[in-house]
Amino acid sequence: MARVAILRFPGTWSDRDFAHALSLAGAETEILWHEDVRLDGFDAAIVPGGFAYGDYVRAGAIARLSPAIRELRRFADAGKPVLGSCNGFQILCEAGMLPGALTRNAGLEFRCDWVSMRIESDATPFTRGLGGEVVRMPIAHGEGCWVAGEETVERVEAEGLVVFRYVDERGAATAAGNPNGSMNNVAGLRNAAGNVVGLMPHPERCAEPLLGGTDGMRLLDRLVASLGTSPASVGA
């Protein structure tokens, strides 16, 4: 069975939701306290949402210097899939594992809502076969405005590193569809190798019909399938 590590920092709040959603996808999970993160023997790792270390200095800034992220970087460099959602995305950007930075929402409001995104890259273990699809997921963040220097934005677009782009109800990447002012409507990115992915929305919060949507489960199903264990084989 695929084994997925879920990192828990002081202030992380989506770790158990991810564990539940991943168990529905047929993965075995373990929540690792930030002081005890050893990733040998795991097939993938999740950096969930929350407020790691209270978001002190900047969201993700203190997590970046933690031994847990050093270990995560080693794991990612070995090509293992890593997903950061919300605060996890902020941490991956702060750690330099994804480009750019996440800053205060343009409207200053904390946004708690459902958003639509187009999947722009299927070159990741989370989105294989989903390129071009529009998905709906919840967001809950105050600092989700993705910003980068001009050269970085050009490189990100030229290399196809945008994985998720906010779109309006017609599927167009307009200001109306952009909840936080992110440059180029960026909702989520991958690294050049494609194994590290971050996004502001919460796939773990739309993983079963009871929660109002199941698009998050599609990403987690793709991950588990890419690790060689399909949900159907779990009961066998």
Add this chain to the structure above:
Amino acid sequence: MKYVATIHVRPKAEVRDPQGEAIVGALNSLGLGVANVRTGKEIVVTFDAADESAARRATDIMGRELLANPVVEDFSVELAAG
């Protein structure tokens, strides 16, 4: 030797500062002709270093590695003997 560094962190000129924009509106509601506001933060660090150049090197590391995000922020340092 003890040093006290006052480190100022602010958004780069080309980065939007929505908090500053909100302050412009609030100050103008007081009837003031405010054109622009940029916000930042001040961090005061007391630390030991062998001499002033070592202290400067240390504050540079503090700014680059933690206190400012080079993608969106600049920092400046005022250093004083503690």
